Amino acid sequence: MAISLVTVVVLVRSVLWRDMDERVNQLLGQETSEFHNFVEVGRDPRTGEPFDDPRRLLTDYLERQFPEPAEELLGFVPDSPGGRLIRQPREIRADLPLHEDQDAVERVLGAAERSGTLERPAGEVRWVKVHITTGGSDEPAVLVVAFHPQEAMASVRDVVRVLMLVAVLALLMTCVVGWWVAGGILKPIRLVRNTAHQLTEQDLSRRIPVRGSDDVSALARTFNAMLDRLERAFATQRRFVDDAGHELRTPITIVRGHLELMSEGADPASVAERRETLRLVSDELDRMSRIVEDLLLLAKAEQPDFVRPEPVQLAELTADVFVKARTLGERRWELAEVADGEWDVDPQRITQAMVQLAQNAVGHTGVGDTIRIGSRPLPGRVEFYVADSGPGVPDADAPFVFERFWRGPDRRGGGAGLGLSIVRAIAEGHHGRAELRPTPGGGATFLLTLETS
Template structure:
């Protein structure tokens, strides 16, 4: 007697898997008037669509792989079941004896009947004895229900096909389902009818375990995709919120209003983008503010000489005689002076406009001692002062000789404006703490502490000029600072011992190489 645990069978049905299709990021729509309007999907929707595509592919792969594994296991289980049943029957034929006589079986009908009485097949398994007798074949079966709408003992045509099949095992496809079968032929000599033992495994009509598992996985996959839509939509919206704020803020920015900023929440890449955008807005606001101040100051400075020129031209006498000629000569002199001053202002403005260009400063190795001496010689022609060259730096530095000379001469000109005839002005250079310092020191009234930073701004001038003089446009020290910054250095204002001001150009150490 054989005892087995019940095992669920499988089918070979194929369940189609639907995958969401991708959408073109940009499409064109035709309006009622025939014009084409370009339409773009939002980044949030595109992220969601790609997420769904990836998840659908992943879930479909899982479903198909699981189905393949289950079908393979089911085929192995059916094959093992058929092989086990036929092996047990063959062993019974070789060794069994009739319980009534105690002798070996002599005819197939008795053999099949005794064997089937002792078997307990699984619900989807059918064991039959088939004997070809006249006038009709005899079917010996167990008195039990089979998990199939059409058992083989009621399907004579299928039994006939299996009995005539030359192979010992096979698969029979019927309208009611698939039947996997195996047979063992029985022969008892001349005069005995042909008989055989049949084992059949029916597909479960309500669906095999593989199909049920696939359907369950499909339902779970659908729920997972739906949940992914909801969660992905929310997460994508949260992640892209700063990007939307960037777009909204950029749309609301104008040249007159650059004060809007993006709130920063978190420390991820999107927050870093918001920080970078805010920093860009800070730079833009400063640039626009500087531009507005520059235009206002330039307009103010240029308006004064233009007004003076216009006023003198209007007062120019049209009379004849020596007095009128002298008046015209004086007017022309004043007008020429103002026009020269306007020309200098325009040249200085053009120079400052070149500060941001990469070729504003063109450094080259030069001997600092020779450069300092040249500046000293040129500065002596600026005024009747007691010029001194107390020290020079014996080193080589990467400097733009023309720009440094321009800055030093400008500082010397300022020193002349703040001193009187015979007062001392010192020009020199030195190495200090690995830096190169080029300086101009005067003995004038000096610079007030509250004006120390202001005097380097454009169109700003100090109030301590000799005799209250206010010549110039206030661009000289701005140019000096721009030239120094172009050399990656700085300009410093220091007090002069005994009174006065010392302006120092400081060049970084990496630009300097001391000469032995």
């Protein structure tokens, strides 16, 4: 802004000086042109003939002129009985008029040039002179047109001074407004910095208020989204530790208790008791291993490479899931419907989720009950589902079936309650969702709804 204002001041000053010079030159040229014209066509009022006396010509011409206030018209006639100098009887706007500065007059008259600029301590003078040879005199008479530009120069300096003052005020105002605007723009950035400084591993709940739709607001939204991801990551980590500690404590306690029983007492345990103990220990270790694998799988679900989609034929994928699921138990398995077309999914994860749903259906049904597996296309999405004819899920329990370690009151089997959580994680990894709906006629229907990516 300062450079721009200085450039404007310099340019305006140059333009004003140029305009003043052009005006002075135009004025001097106009005066000389008028005088040349008067010399050619002028007539002596006493005789009606052309002037033959330079003094009378200059006197008559000067009496008819009305020059500018800073303009001075002087006539010089050599060896004239009436005096050498002829001037208009009027005041000149100059500290020292040219006719009062004898040295300056001699320098002008003695100059070889027809025009020029005379530098004096009293002020600059722009001049032009015209020689007159009327009357046959050996030394010609001279008309000098002088202009004193001090007043015009002072006006230019006043304009430049005012312009500089306006520029300084504009620069100060710009600084104040710029400081205020920059402060408003940088306020959210300072808030981002302060928020980041206050974040700790124990408290990731702080967020930046977002107002507007500019780039800084977009930065705040991006920072809030990053905090959301960090909070979810830390929450997943803490939940994994809590879940692992909670679920692994029970089988470890059982294993420790049975091992202690084997070492207690003086009488050696019977072979059957040892075998039963080893079987229980082995079962608990297997269950603990499955819990660890499920927990690791859920922890991996937060990573970007948890799901690796690829183009898959839906009909072929559904048929493969049905073939694998029907080996889980003696049920009446039905392939209800098959979706046609190609879809970008991770076939291994979808198979894992569908088999888990089928295993869940087997756990809630008896021999001979019906379990239906299928897939169907819908506008913008595709659904995979497993429907059973079991007792279904009570309405009070439906909102919690996909939570970790949740078990219903009539839960069968010894699972840790992580299966449906894994199903939900796989669905969300595909940008979809897992749902529970009642089966017409009784039972539960679990769906994987995958949206178009």
